[in-house]
Amino acid sequence: MKFTNLTRANEIGANSYLLEFDGEGRIILDAGLHPRREGEDATPNFGPIGNHAADAVVVSHAHHDHIGSLPLFVRRKQKMPVYLSEATYLLAEPLLHNSVEVMLKQRASLGITSYPLFTHKEVDRAAKSYRICRAGHECSIHGESAPKGEPLSFRLYPGGHILGAVGVRFRHRDRQILYTGDVSFQEQTLMPPADFPLDGIDTLIIEATRGGKETPENQRRPMEIERLISSIQATFRRGGAVLIPVFALGKTQELLATLYLEQKAGRLPRCPITIGGLSRSFTQIYDRLASRSFRRHPGLSLLGDVAPTVLDGRTVRQLSPKPGEIYLVSSGMMTERTLSNILAQRFLPEERHSILVVGYCDPNSPAGQLLQTSRGNLVALDSESPPRPLLCEVDQFDLTSHAIREDLLAYIFRLNPRLCVLVHGDPPALAWFQERLREERPGIEVVVPPPGEALEL
Template sequence: MKFVNLTRRTEIGANSYYLEIGGRHLVLDCGMHPKNAGEEALPNFKPIADRKIDAILISHAHQDHIGTLPVLMRRQPDARVFMTETTAEIGGTLLHNSVNVMTRQREEIGTTLYPLFTHRETDRASELWHWCPLHRPFSISDERASQHETGGLTFEFFDAGHVLGSAGILLRAEGRTLFYTGDVNFDNQTIMEGAIFPQEKIDILIMECTRGDHAKPATWTRAGEEQRLAEGIDRAFTRGGCVLIPVFALGKTQEVLAMFYKFGREQLLPEFPIYIGGLSSKMTAIYDRRAHISRRQLPRLRLMEEAAPFVLNGQTIRDTPARAGRIYALSSGMMTPKTLSSIFARRLLENPQHSIFFVGYADPLSPAGILRNAQPDDEIALDPDEPPQRLRCHIEQFQFSAHASRESLIEYAKKLSPKIIVLVHGDPSAVAWMHARLIVDLPGAEVIVPSPSVELEL
């Protein structure tokens, strides 16, 4: 079995991995880097340029896992593509939005490579995707396989509890088993329920490490954190300010809207106006449409009706003032320049009445990562094309991550007791902590941090 990390660095970026297993050539995920542009936004496909890929398996529809799928499909026209039905619905919408963003960036930053693919290519690509129900083994020929089929390669999707449609992937071939976690959360969120993953022993575990450098506080509870968030919002409103929450359009937006619905139902806060972005509204509509057929909490909640958010876009955001007593849950979560959260934050930074709350992961080198670690009166440049500003608004952080804690990842690895563990999807410090802990807790396992573009024999 061969493995190549196609992600360009040890990071959370254009996540993608090559596998040669059971005589088949596979790619797991095909992401776009959230910060880089042009060729650097792609996975490094050079190691597989001369190989014929049989199948591409997608874990979920976040940009860093599906964002360059049409590019790989163009380069590998015979590869079959598999994902859950929900990921297919979300992914098509997200990729069309990505075309719009790249077209705009071509003019704004002069990236002549953009757009990396077109709307027509996206439509054609999505027509070729194969949908796989959870907990059913499939073969690459797209035929349902026997649970105990021997000989050929089979794969099976398991609910990852990260965002709607997210899945871990179990592969069986040549008498060996490999499990790829994708992005996983073992704990319940406000909407999403925790992952249901395989519990049997496996040979190889490819595991995410997003929160590897963050210890879970011993006293942390979700209910306590929700109470703290409600109190923070109340303080901001009492000061005569508003609150900006940078969010990902998929996942975090819907979790935040559901929390606000709960705050009203539990009378933690009075009713207040909520604003979200255009892509966020499309993702939320999918959550609502699939509520009755998804494994989730609050199955009867329809967010667009009950939370009733106002929708902003790239045009209306420029004329939208920061009004007291309102919540602006805007993407991107990384506060990438020119996105709604970045544009709106500039109206808050120098006003001590307002607040910016962070409720999930942010790349330490992204504008959001820099801002959340800044000190009062620091100079902040959210956009290189705009002058820096003094930080005078309130910054607070809350732990509502959609990723598993490092403690729960370690426990899951110990339960599976794999012979080989491959650590991916983490910043260097996160991966290093996970590696150091696993070699102690699982001394019989080979724990690998895969160097980018280097072929490994597993």
């Protein structure tokens, strides 16, 4: 088997990888767009694919950095099948159509002439290539079911990251290869932990997102939720409102469920909760699949039981934060001109309000800059607006949907594969896993695949 890293650097970027199985199949794993780059620099590196298009694409989940360039891959081969879970099938369409709208706005405001990288028609055209695979069902890249004796087949396993996230196990003759995608081995509010194979894997291709971050025992999810609820209560007591910047897909739904269950248990007062329009679209799908997907609390209707108010770009500029309300709006890193960034401008000068960050933030993002600013100093969240004084409460809570590094390491030890390929991590994260595995499991060959180079595995 040959493995080629199609990302342009060893980082958390435009995640995409090419697997070549000895002339019996060329498969693209994921088709992402880089969340912090613009134009063609945000796409995977198509060069190593060459003129011979892949036979299929297999998508792990519907986050933008794993599916955002999918129409570009389908453009290269119109009838190339795209295999994904049912939830990813449903989530992909609104995400990709929203991506076109964002690119059109960036073309107008930033002058990026290469935008949009694909059109609404291409999103619709790509959807015709989608093929739903059921978890636990042996599939062929040439059809839905793998016939007996098929030299190359694959199977999806629930990944626990967001709704529809899967790991992919390939069986090639007498070898088994597992690609984790983004995974969580911890139980979240809505998502159960991953249900992956525990033995028999020869080659493991595993995410390393949190390799650079130690997770103290007192910082596990239940304690972080308790701390978050305490901070919201304190904000309400001083007559303030709470802004929680979130990703529209995954984090919004987890927080809606968490807040509702805390209210139901009497640990948080009933209060109005506001979300964004794209978040509503994704939440509808979470509700639609509640009873037939790998999801906890199947009887909980997020839109029906929580009944959040929906905020859009037209009304946000006239909105004044009201005491005792929670604004659960995107983007999670408070990217310029998003709802959370615009709304944050009204929170900054008010001591009674709070901005509570619930996940990872790039240090160079507006949310990252906010977290690095001491209270009382000036902070610039928008390049077109002057810096503002930071007077409101700001705090960060580790409610990650990625596996903590301790769980990833334990899973590698449990599998004990011949070969471990580390992907989806910044250099410090990749280096931590390399060092630990060489120290504690020298029998496992560890590879960090250089971008663009085909490796014989």
